[in-house]
Amino acid sequence: MSQQQTSSSENTQSVFRQKYHNLLDNPEMLDYGTYLNCQQLLSSQKPLTELCNGDELQFQIVHQVEELWMKLMIYTLVDVLEYMSQENTLRVVSLMKRVNFIQRMMSQQLDLLETMSPKEYQQIRLQLGNGSGQESPGFRTLLKMPEDLWKVFDKGYVTGRGKTIEQVYDSQYSHDESYIVAECLAEFDEQLQKFRSLHILLIQRSIGLEAKSLKGRAVTLLENGAKHRFFPELWQVRSSMTDSWGQAYGEVRDPIHREKGQSSSGCPFHHTASEES
Numbered sequence: 345m346s347q348q349q350t351s352s353s354e355n356t357q358s359v360f361r362q363k364y365h366n367l368l369d370n371p372e373m374l375d376y377g378t379y380l381n382c383q384q385l386l387s388s389q390k391p392l393t394e395l396c397n398g399d400e401l402q403f404q405i406v407h408q409v410e411e412l413w414m415k416l417m418i419y420t421l422v423d424v425l426e427y428m429s430q431e432n433t434l435r436v437v438s439l440m441k442r443v444n445f446i447q448r449m450m451s452q453q454l455d456l457l458e459t460m461s462p463k464e465y466q467q468i469r470l471q472l473g474n475g476s477g478q479e480s481p482g483f484r485t486l487l488k489m490p491e492d493l494w495k496v497f498d499k500g501y502v503t504g505r506g507k508t509i510e511q512v513y514d515s516q517y518s519h520d521e522s523y524i525v526a527e528c529l530a531e532f533d534e535q536l537q538k539f540r541s542l543h544i545l546l547i548q549r550s551i552g553l554e555a556k557s558l559k560g561r562a563v564t565l566l567e568n569g570a571k572h573r574f575f576p577e578l579w580q581v582r583s584s585m586t587d588s589w590g591q592a593y594g595e596v597r598d599p600i601h602r603e604k605g606q607s608s609s610g611c612p613f614h615h616t617a618s619e620e621s
């Protein structure tokens with residue numbers, strides 16, 4: 345590329361940059377923008393001229409969006425707590441569907457940060473002071489909620505109905521309201537585990553798992569969080585059911601497939617050609 349061409353392409357870049365950054369910095373607020381408080385929302389990121397590199401805006405926005413999703417989740421879970429205490433199951437199920445959907449989106453959105461190079465993230469990291477995700481206001485509140493959810497669920501749908509989790513899932517299983525609400529909670533717990541596990545993969549991709557956090561803690565400590573189960577009874581009951589079914593582990597069972605020429609004492613729906621002739 346000639347010197348003249350290079351300087352003309354640089355000029356074009358700066359013209360575009362000026363034009364669009366100016367629009368980003370001075371958005372027009374009509375009714376839509378006013379209702380959504382876009383003025384405040386769009387100025388909640390660092391000024392464009394102060395960003396340390398081309399990835400920092402993405403980094404801030406992803407984290408801010410995740411905080412907004414957690415705000416909506418917490419707000420919705422408060423409604424869930426009230427509807428659960430009224431045993432209004434249809435409402436509980438609809439709202440837990442929303443909560444669990446948000447969790448799936450939160451996990452998916454972590455992927456966006458994998459488009460950031462590890463080198464550029466090191467520059468961003470210097471901007472964070474001692475901050476870490478463990479200080480996330482949304483996540484800290486969210487971690488307080490499972491205990492209350494379990495208490496209210498137990499009162500309305502388990503102990504309060506004279507049942508145990510074992511009966512709901514196994515000996516008196518009837519796919520009833522207690523079971524359906526329990527499964528909403530299991531899904532909630534599972535999605536939190538998935539978020540934590542995917543977040544660990546993101547860390548592996550960006551700073552590496554051997555690194556220390558900005559608080560000086562080993563990143564591998566996060567693995568304990570990812571293994572944590574908020575509603576252990578809901579997971580334990582599955583293991584107990586499997587164990588009680590498979591009491592005779594080690595016992596050699598008949599194979600479910602048949603070797604050529606074996607008699608058909610097994611499945612009545614499957615006949616070999618020789619049996620049919």
Ligand code: HEM
Nearest residue numbers: 407410457476477478480483540547550551557559561569
């Ligand atoms: C490149 C991106 C990211 C990196 C390198 C990263 C790194 C880390 C590290 C090192 C910790 C442990 C902090 C400590 O022990 O003090 C942590 C915790 C945490 N981060 Fe991130 N993070 C990233 C993105 C995100 C995003 C997008 C969210 C969105 C909500 C998030 C939420 C959290 C939360 C909630 C914790 C506490 C986790 C727990 O207690 O299980 N992080 N992060």
